Amino acid sequence: MAKTSHHQQAQPAAQRAATLRDAIDDANYRYYVLDNPAIPDAEYDRLMRELEALESDHPELATPDSPTNRVGAKPVAGFAEVRHAIPMLSLANAFTDTEAPAGVDPEHEVRDFVRRVEQGLGIADPEFAVEPKFDGLAISLRYEAGVFVQGATRGDGTTGEDVTANLRTVKAVPLRLRGKAWPTVLEVRGEVYMPKAGFDAYNARMLREGGKPLANPRNGAAGSLRQLDPRVTASRPLAFYAYGVYLPPDPDAVLADRHSAAMAKLRGWGFPTCPQSELVRGVEGCLGYFAKIGAMRDRLPYGIDGVVYKVDRYDQQRELGFVARAPRWAIAHKFPAEEQATVVEAIDIQIGRTGAATPVARLKPVQVAGVTVTNATLHNADQVARLDVRVGDSVIVRRAGDVIPEVVRVIPERRPPHAKPWKMPTHCPICGSAIEREEGEVAARCSGGLVCAAQRRETIRHFASRRAMDIDGLGERYIGDLIEFGYVHSIADLYTLALDDFLEMKRRAEERDGAIPDTVKAGKIASKWAGNLVEAIEASKATTLERFLFALGIPEVGEATAKTLARHFGSLEALMQAGEADLTEVSDIGPVMAGHIAAFFAERRNREAIAALRQAGVHWRESAPQRRTDGPLAGRTVVLTGSLSTLTRDNAKDKLEALGAKVAGSVSKKTSFVVAGDAAGSKLDKARALGVEVWDEARLLALLESHGS
Ligand SMILES: [Zn+2]
Structure with missing residues (x-):
C-alpha cells in the first residue's frame, strides 16, 4: 500500500x-x-x-x-589520471617559440605550410577551416549514450588529469546532448577559457573584497579548472568552445565528410563553437583571415593568441597525415607575445598635467609584441602595494594593442635579497612640492599646482580661461609657445610680458614651423595681435575673489565652490589661514575637498606664486564675510534636502544665511533642523535616525516671512 x-x-x-x-x-x-x-x-x-x-x-x-x-561536488585530494582514448596532439606553430626567433618570418612559415599542403594534395588553393586560437586550457570531453561521463586536461597528450567534477560546473559544457542521432561514444576537444568581461568582473570583486586577483584570463581558466574543490571552479566565470571531435575507439572514424560540417553537428547537439570560424581558400585566404582577426582582437570578448588553419576535408587530412606527432594539415599562426619578463631597474613617479602622481617602472629594455618597452605604468600606489613590485624585481610586462605597457605581476622566486617595498615619494620630482594623497582617493598628487613645471601648461591654460581670469586670445597654442621659448615659467610671468616679447615669440614659432618670412602687412597684423594680448592681460588684473580662486586650479574646486569660499571667507587671507577643520564647516565642502584646499595653501611655493600675482597687480574688492553672526537665526545650522517648490535651494540658502543661519551640506547631531522638499533622500533618513527636527517647505516659508524675508 x-x-x-x-x-x-x-x-x-x-x-x-x-x-x-x-x-x-x-x-x-x-x-x-x-x-x-x-x-x-x-x-x-x-x-x-x-x-x-x-x-x-x-x-x-x-x-x-x-x-x-x-x-560543484565535494573537494578531492588529487586528480586521477586519464589515458586519452585518442591522443591529444598539439599543433605546429608558425612560430617555433612564443616569439618569432630573429630572422624567422611567421608569414613565411604559413606560406610554406600552405605550399606543402598543396603539394601533398596535388591541388591549388585548398579549403581551410580557420578560427581564432583561444587563450585557455585544452580539454577533452567524453560522452557515452549522450551523457557527459568524463573530462580531462591535455596533460602530456597521452595522459591527462581527470577534471570531470570541475567541468560539470562549467555551464557551457553540455551535461547531456540535445537531439538524438549522436554516436554511442563521442569525444569532443575544445578549450575552457575565461571571457574578458568575466575576468574583469571577477578581479574587480576580488579587489573590493580584499581577495587575490587573477593575473590574466589564461591563468584564470587553467587555475580555476585545476581546483581541488569543484565549488571554487563553479564560482569562476568559465566558458567553453569545441574545436574538434573523435569517435573512439577508431581514430579515423568521422562524424561528417569535413571539419566544418562536424562542427555544425556539435553545435546542434549543444556545444558552443567559435562564432568567428570561417572557411577560406589558399594562402591569401589564411593570411587575410589572420589580418582580420588581428584587427578585431582587442574587441573580441575573449582573449586569443593567434589563429588556427585546418584543412577542412577529412579525406584530405588523412591523405596528408602526421609528421612526428603533429598533423601536416593544421598550423597555429600566433600573434607576437604580449607578455614578457624583464627587470625593474627603478620606480619613478610621473607628474601628469593636472598634478596626478603615477608610479612608473623603469625596465631593462625588452621586446613585447614587436616593440621595445622601457617603461611600464604601475597606475597608482595601491597597485604597487597590491603587486608588491620592488626595485630589482623580475616582472611580467604586458602590452596589448595600443594600451600603455603595464606590469602584470612579479616573479617572486627571482626577487633579489634585500629588495625593499616601494613607498610613494614625499616630494614632487619636478618642483619639490609636497605629494599629497587625500584619504579615500586613489591618486596622489603634487600640491604645487601653481609652480610645478609638469602642470604649468594646464595651470596657465586654466588660469587664462574665460571663466577664470578671462585673458582673451591667450589660447593653448600660444601658451605652449610661451613656455617652450622660456617667456613664462609661472603664471605671474604672464604679467611681465611686453609687446615685443609676443612679437619675438611669434617670430621664433614661425621659424620653428618653417613659416613664410615676415612682410610689412604681416608685421602690422602681428603688432595688432600682440597689442590685443597685452591689453587683455592688463585687463585681467581687475578681477573678483571668486574668479581668482577658481583660476588657481585647486583640485576639486570648481566655480561653484570658489564662489562659496569667496562668500564664506570674504578675503583671501581669511581663506588661506583657515585650517582643514574650518573648511569642513563651510556648507558643500566635504573632507576630501577641504584636504585639497588646505594642502594647496599649505604649500609655500603656491603662497609665493599668489604673492607674486598680487605684486604684479592682480586685485579684487575684498568684502566682509557674508555670514552674519548676529542675525535672528545666528547659531542655528540648517540642512536643505530634496527640491523645494517655491524657492531654489540656492535661494533658500541665501535667505537663511542672510538671517544668520549656517546652511550645512550634511546632517549631524549639531543640525538644528532639516528642510525636506520633494524626493528627499539619504539626508532625510539620517535626520530621522539622529532625531533631528524635519521641516516641510511651508514651515520654512513661514519662518522666513516672520523675519521679513
Ligand atoms: Zn610638482
Whole structure:
C-alpha cells in the first residue's frame, strides 16, 4: 500500500524534474551556443532552486547529467589520471617559440605550410577551416549514450588529469546532448577559457573584497579548472568552445565528410563553437583571415593568441597525415607575445598635467609584441602595494594593442635579497612640492599646482580661461609657445610680458614651423595681435575673489565652490589661514575637498606664486564675510534636502544665511533642523535616525516671512 502511494507521488515528481532539466538545459543552450538568452537570470535561478529542492526530497531522481551537479561536488585530494582514448596532439606553430626567433618570418612559415599542403594534395588553393586560437586550457570531453561521463586536461597528450567534477560546473559544457542521432561514444576537444568581461568582473570583486586577483584570463581558466574543490571552479566565470571531435575507439572514424560540417553537428547537439570560424581558400585566404582577426582582437570578448588553419576535408587530412606527432594539415599562426619578463631597474613617479602622481617602472629594455618597452605604468600606489613590485624585481610586462605597457605581476622566486617595498615619494620630482594623497582617493598628487613645471601648461591654460581670469586670445597654442621659448615659467610671468616679447615669440614659432618670412602687412597684423594680448592681460588684473580662486586650479574646486569660499571667507587671507577643520564647516565642502584646499595653501611655493600675482597687480574688492553672526537665526545650522517648490535651494540658502543661519551640506547631531522638499533622500533618513527636527517647505516659508524675508 505504502509502496503504491510512494510510486504515485514519485511519478509526477520525476516528470517535473525532467521538465525542469529540459528548461534549464535549453536556457544554457540558448545562452552559450546561440548567444541569445531566452529567460532572465532570476527565472533560471528559480528553476534551478526548484530542481534542487525536488532532488533533495527525492534523492532517487538525482542523475549525473542533472544541471544541479553544476554547483560543484565535494573537494578531492588529487586528480586521477586519464589515458586519452585518442591522443591529444598539439599543433605546429608558425612560430617555433612564443616569439618569432630573429630572422624567422611567421608569414613565411604559413606560406610554406600552405605550399606543402598543396603539394601533398596535388591541388591549388585548398579549403581551410580557420578560427581564432583561444587563450585557455585544452580539454577533452567524453560522452557515452549522450551523457557527459568524463573530462580531462591535455596533460602530456597521452595522459591527462581527470577534471570531470570541475567541468560539470562549467555551464557551457553540455551535461547531456540535445537531439538524438549522436554516436554511442563521442569525444569532443575544445578549450575552457575565461571571457574578458568575466575576468574583469571577477578581479574587480576580488579587489573590493580584499581577495587575490587573477593575473590574466589564461591563468584564470587553467587555475580555476585545476581546483581541488569543484565549488571554487563553479564560482569562476568559465566558458567553453569545441574545436574538434573523435569517435573512439577508431581514430579515423568521422562524424561528417569535413571539419566544418562536424562542427555544425556539435553545435546542434549543444556545444558552443567559435562564432568567428570561417572557411577560406589558399594562402591569401589564411593570411587575410589572420589580418582580420588581428584587427578585431582587442574587441573580441575573449582573449586569443593567434589563429588556427585546418584543412577542412577529412579525406584530405588523412591523405596528408602526421609528421612526428603533429598533423601536416593544421598550423597555429600566433600573434607576437604580449607578455614578457624583464627587470625593474627603478620606480619613478610621473607628474601628469593636472598634478596626478603615477608610479612608473623603469625596465631593462625588452621586446613585447614587436616593440621595445622601457617603461611600464604601475597606475597608482595601491597597485604597487597590491603587486608588491620592488626595485630589482623580475616582472611580467604586458602590452596589448595600443594600451600603455603595464606590469602584470612579479616573479617572486627571482626577487633579489634585500629588495625593499616601494613607498610613494614625499616630494614632487619636478618642483619639490609636497605629494599629497587625500584619504579615500586613489591618486596622489603634487600640491604645487601653481609652480610645478609638469602642470604649468594646464595651470596657465586654466588660469587664462574665460571663466577664470578671462585673458582673451591667450589660447593653448600660444601658451605652449610661451613656455617652450622660456617667456613664462609661472603664471605671474604672464604679467611681465611686453609687446615685443609676443612679437619675438611669434617670430621664433614661425621659424620653428618653417613659416613664410615676415612682410610689412604681416608685421602690422602681428603688432595688432600682440597689442590685443597685452591689453587683455592688463585687463585681467581687475578681477573678483571668486574668479581668482577658481583660476588657481585647486583640485576639486570648481566655480561653484570658489564662489562659496569667496562668500564664506570674504578675503583671501581669511581663506588661506583657515585650517582643514574650518573648511569642513563651510556648507558643500566635504573632507576630501577641504584636504585639497588646505594642502594647496599649505604649500609655500603656491603662497609665493599668489604673492607674486598680487605684486604684479592682480586685485579684487575684498568684502566682509557674508555670514552674519548676529542675525535672528545666528547659531542655528540648517540642512536643505530634496527640491523645494517655491524657492531654489540656492535661494533658500541665501535667505537663511542672510538671517544668520549656517546652511550645512550634511546632517549631524549639531543640525538644528532639516528642510525636506520633494524626493528627499539619504539626508532625510539620517535626520530621522539622529532625531533631528524635519521641516516641510511651508514651515520654512513661514519662518522666513516672520523675519521679513
Ligand atoms: Zn610638482
